[in-house]
Amino acid sequence: MRGDRRRAGQVRFDDAAQVMVEAGLVDVDYVAAQLGTAFDSPEEAARAVVEAGDVSPHPLFEAQWIGRRRSWQRLGQHPALWYVAERRRRNRIAPHPLVDPRIIFAAHPEARHHPYGALSYWLSVSGPGTPLPTRILPRRVSWGTYRAAAIEAAAGWREEVVVQRPELVGPAPALTPVAGSSPAVTVVMAAQDAGPSVHRTVASLQAQTFVDWHLVAVDRGSVDDTAAVLQGMAAFDDRITLVREGRCGEARALNAALEHGTADHVAFLPLGREWLPEMLADLLAHARQTGAACVLAGVGAVGRSRHELLGGRPVDLATALLRRDAVEDVGGFDESLGGAVERDLLLRLTRTSEPVAVDVPVLRRPEPVPVGHGDDWGSVVLERQLVDWEAAAARETSEDLVSHVMPVGPEPRRTVEWLGSVPREGAELILVGVRLRRAHHVLAASIASVISGARFVSVPAAVSMSAATNVGLAQVAGSTVLLVRPEAMPPRQPIAQRLAGVLREEDVATAQPLVVDLDGVVLSAGARFGADNPHPELFLAGLPSSDAVRIGQNAVAAPAAPVVAVRTSTALALRGLDARFHSVLAETDLGLRAEQAGHGHAVVVPDTVITSRTAYARDEELIGALSSLRSTARATPSSPDPAVGLLLRAGLEVTDERQRRVSADLEDRSAPAVLVPQLVVRALDGIHESPPRLRWAVDIAAPAAPRGDRWGDTYFARSLADALERRGQHVAIDRRDARERDSRDHDDVLLVLRGLDRVAPRPGLLNVEWIISHPDMIEPEEVAGFDLVYAASTSWSERMTSAWGTRIEPLLQCTDTRWFHPDRAAPDTGPALLFVGNSRGVYRYAVRSALAIGADLTLHGNDWTEFVEREQIASGGVANEEVGALYASAGVVLNDHHLDMRRDSFASNRLFDAAACGARILSDRIDGLEETFSGLVVPFDNEHELARLVQPPYDAFPDGETRRRIATRIIAEHSFDKRAETLIDDAVRALLARR
Structure with a gap:
């Protein structure tokens, strides 16, 4: 039976290898660089890829890029x-950060019909000099150039991790290939109050020669930093998952871990125990050979x-490997038992079959941990071995260069985004990888090598994120x-030179941008301290x-931010970030030390903005960091708290x-907790000022950036907000994901610019709705809930008021009127026929009609390639x-409307x-055009x-002088400033x- 299963698995592996070769997705040299083995044919290399597990067949295919734990892992x-396998459904999936299927389809529409998808077609028609089909690189890079870089990166990873430091990963284990799920082994850990032993225990797992494992660590409500250390390690290794439980028994914790496992086999690694590097490979080989439900080793x-x-x-489960289905069949651990749950499980498991006993050494003799130290101590010691601070301080730096240092995070996509955002001039990016898996290492190293100003530094030792940052800091070339921490998204506008300029100001040591969440709400504008609390508050949060x-x-x-600017000389003099901080508050500690040493104070620069994908810190992470901040015994600032005066500026x-x-x-009062200060604020009553000053929340349907930046609603809201601000109002623009922010309670007016979303009025505010589009979505009970309602149609307003x-x-x-007026350009010097707008997923009436008559149309906008030829699009x-x-x-500007807007004259x-601008405009027909635009439309x-109408001399339109006069009237009557006055x-x- 077991032989039949192995033969079936081998057939499936041979099928996969053959399909990869037929699809052109096997690069023999690239596979050889990863495995250190020469191959005589693509078929031989493909079989090696399938058998080896975590190996990529081609420089432009990376499974880590298309997601973790996807369908292929469930299907084996x-x-x-x-x-x-299914080209129609997966044609739009990018198999690599440098492969954009949309670019391939735009250049080669026939690629949509290729049996193996876009990448296979592109490879079949491309040569070494063909530019890569990507938008993320700052310059064009040829396929041949990138291929050479990827092969070099793969060989470098093998040389560093496999050959020079085999204790970290080791050569591929000699295991019989079996078709099954990945990962092959779920490693289960129940952790409680064992912070000092976390790092060494997990490091012994990471050092296994067999790498296809998934660690599920359940924290049982630890009161020390056990959970924080595990979470920090998970940030650098996506094979680690932390599950948090309250105070519970070991059996409950182990069952919770088993519920999160998907592998065929389960191993148990208690904190404080360390496996020898061959443990998983040896036991899994025995398990696969025998098919046993339980393999037990030990001495x-x-x-x-x-x-x-x-x-x-x-009983010692740390020396056991169990089949997961067998554990499930006996019901897992018995949570009703007070103890001996491991013995009970093994006795139930072996009731029908004898365990396989093997005589192999699996556990390392435990070594004592220095008193008073733990994982933090280990990071400090390792950092001292990795960073030569004296040599770094002696190196010259360039005043014209701003360096970025960023540890590689758990998601390769984030790393690639930063690589693609590096400015071409005046900046460098140093990526630091810490014990990276092959996929992350090769992606970061190969892409960095083809981008000017980017470098990749690999750290094979396990260190904290702060220590990794210091490794990169010691190599910067800029002054x-x-x-940068990995959770920070690349800024939409360049901020490095702006922050560098602030650091040149007198008595400034550190500068941070404003940190916002994905909804645009403030996460941090720096750290402030109360008079009687050593813990900082995140200023302006919320x-x-x-x-x-x-x-x-x-x-x-x-500072308190995932991006902080500092003079290189200051950072080196202070010896960088304190390695005792895993991530958060490390920059706060740096700022406090800088001021204490006389280098200057910290500054927040709100016109530079960074978006963070996550909250500033998880609660347990913040608790641990605050403990480290207290233990440094550095005095918090003694100067008066300026927060009161600053908040008055914001009303x-x-x-x-x-x-x-x-x-x-x-829910657990005994769980670790700290108290942090929090200011209680309220809005000033500005309605009686002259002129009256109100706080406005302008709500729009556009999604969070950068996707929402292309929406017309966003431009409309910005212009309206500027006009309101010019009249002394305080205005916040909330995209749809930010409309539930608690700080709306400080506002006076909620102004909903009604688009695609229906928005509920906010109790206590003056609720105003301005219907500017999609009138067919409006219902009578919606408008009845608002205090004031406006609509961008005279006829519809009158009709609905009556109805x-x-x-x-x-x-x-x-x-x-800042951007639209007749003096922007000379008439009739530009496109003969112009349309500016996105397709919105439809072949719009105006564009379709213009192209049908063969007009000389200039088209600017996004998402048109599905409807028109690429050469017909002037820009995106x-x-x-x-x-x-x-x-x-x-000469003429084209316009059209949604069907309901045309019907209801919006x-x-x-x-x-x-x-x-005084332009001639052709549009689909709506009521009121002549009354409003006096012949311009x-x-x-x-x-x-x-x-007939698009042909010169445009007899249907007024002459130039008349058009200019009409434009002047439009500016006077229909500007955002005029609308702001009314509102x-x-x-x-x-x-x-x-009132």
């Missing part, structure tokens, strides 16, 4: 076979047979360095970013300061500030922008009319009437 397939008095177990010999911008650049007690006053409890388990009984005021769309989009110049210079924003009902006046009247 090789990822390359899974990728090419001395440990029980390795049912007779010995029944006779009372001790300014940005210390407030909209507009409040921070209103406050402006300011000094804070210390907020401090009413109290309370202590907020941060706990590792809110629904709720007053709806007409308030047409408008234009931003134009900055909003530059569109006015195109409108003013065009004039689009594009009409007002183009009209303010001419409707067309069919392609025949369009063909403010109506809001003030409504609030005063309410």
Whole structure:
């Protein structure tokens, strides 16, 4: 039976290898570089890939890039076979960061019909000089150049990790290939209050010669830093999963770990025990050879047979490998027992079959941990071996260069994003990899090697993120360095030179950007300290970013951010980050030390923004970091807290300061907890000021950046917010994911720019809705919930007011006169026929009609390749500030509307922008065009009319002088400033009437 299973598995492996060869996804040289073995044919290399496990068949295929634990692992397939099996569903999946299927399809539409998908087709038609199909690199890189870099990176990984340091990974184990799930082994760990032994125990697992494992560590409500250390290690190794439980028995914790396992076999590694490097390989080989439900190893008095177990010999699950289905069949660990749960499990497991006993050494003799130290101590010692601070301080640096240092995080996608964002001039990026798996190492090293200004540094020792940062810091070439943690997204606009400029100001040691979450809400504007609490508060956390911008650049007690700028000389003099901090608060400690040493204070620069994918810190992580911060015994700033005065700039006053409890388990009062200060604020009452000043929350349907940056709603909201701000208002723009922020309670007005989403009114605020699009989505009960309602259509407002009984005021769309006016360009010097807009997933009426008549159309916008030829697209989009110049210079501007907007006469924003530039405009027909635009907008009902109207001399339109006069009127009557006046006046009247 077992022989039949092995033969079936071999057939499946041969099938996968053959498909990879047919798809062109086997690069013999690349496979040889990873395995250190020469191959005579692609078929031989493909079989080696399948048998070896974590090996990539091709430089442009990486399973780690297309996701963890996907379908192929559940099905027991090789990822390359899974990728090419169903081309229609997977054609859009990028198998590598430098392969964008959209680019391939745009250049080669026939690639959609290739039996093995986009990458296989591209490889079949490309040569060494063909540019890679990617948008993320700052310059064009040829396929041949990248292939050479990838082969070199793979060989470097093998030389460093496998050959020079075999104790870390070792050669591939000689295991019989068996078709099955990956990972092959789930390693189970129950942890409680054993922080000092975490690092050594897990390091012994990471040093296994067999690497296809998954560690599930269950923390049983530890009161020390056990969970924080495990989480820190998981950040660098995606094979580690931390599961948090409250205080519970060992049996409950082990069962919880088993529930998270997916492998065929289970091993048990208690904290404080260390495996020898061959342990998993040896036991798994025996398990596969025999098919046994239980394999037991060990020496001395440990029980390795049912007779010995029944006779009372001790049980040691750290020397056992069990089949997971067998453990499930007997019901796992008995949680009703007070003890001896391991013996009970093995006795139930061996009731029907004898365990296989093997005589192999599996455990390392335990070594004592120095008193008073633990994992932090180990990082400090390792860092001293890796960093020569004196040599680093003696090296010259360049004032014209800003260096970035970033440890490689658990997700390769984040690393690649930073690599693609490196400016071409004046910046360098140093990536530091810590005991990386092959996929992460090769991706980071190969891509960095083809990008100017990027370098990859590998650290084969297990160190904290702070220590890894120091390794990179010792190698920077710039006089300014940005210390970056992996959770920070690359900035949308360059910030490095701006922060470097702030560091040149007098008495400034560190500078940080404003840190916001994915919804645009502030996570941190630096650290502040209360008078009676040694713990810092994250300044402005939870407030909209507009409040921070209103406050402006300011000094804070210390930085608190995943990106911090510091003079290289200062960082080296302070010997970088303290390795006792795994990640968070390391920069806060650095800032405190810098000020104490006389280097200067910390500054927040709100006009530079970094988005973080995660909260600043998990609760248990913050608790551990605060403990480290207290243990440093460094004095917190003694100067008066400036927070009260700064908040007044944002229209907020401090009413109290309370202590907020941060706990590792809110339901367990005995769980580790700390108190952190928290200011209590309220909005100033500005309605009686002259002019009245209100706080506005402008709600839009656009998603979080950068996807939402392309939405017209976003541009509309920004222009409206600027107009309101020019009239003394405080305005925050909330995209759809930020509309539940708690700090909305400080606002006076919620203004919903109604697009695709229905938004619930906020109790206690003046709720205003402005319907600017999609009127068919509006229902009478929705508008009835708002205090004031406007609509961008005169006829629809009148009709619905009569039908629904709720007053709806007409308030047409408008234009931003800063960017749209007749002086932007000379008339008739630009495109003959112009359309600026995204496809929105449909072949829009105006574009389809223009191309049908063969018009000379200039098209700017996103997502058009599905409908028009690539050469017909002038660009993927134009900055909003530059569109006015195109409108003013065009012969004719095209416009169209959504069906419901056309039916209900909602004039689009594009009409007002183009009209303010004095442009000739052709549009689909809606009511009220003549009354609003006085002949600048001419409707067309069919392609025949369009063909006549687009021909010079444009007799259907007014002459140039008349168009300019009409544009001047449009600017006076339909600007964002005019709309802001209306909104403010109506809001003030409504609030005063309410009071």
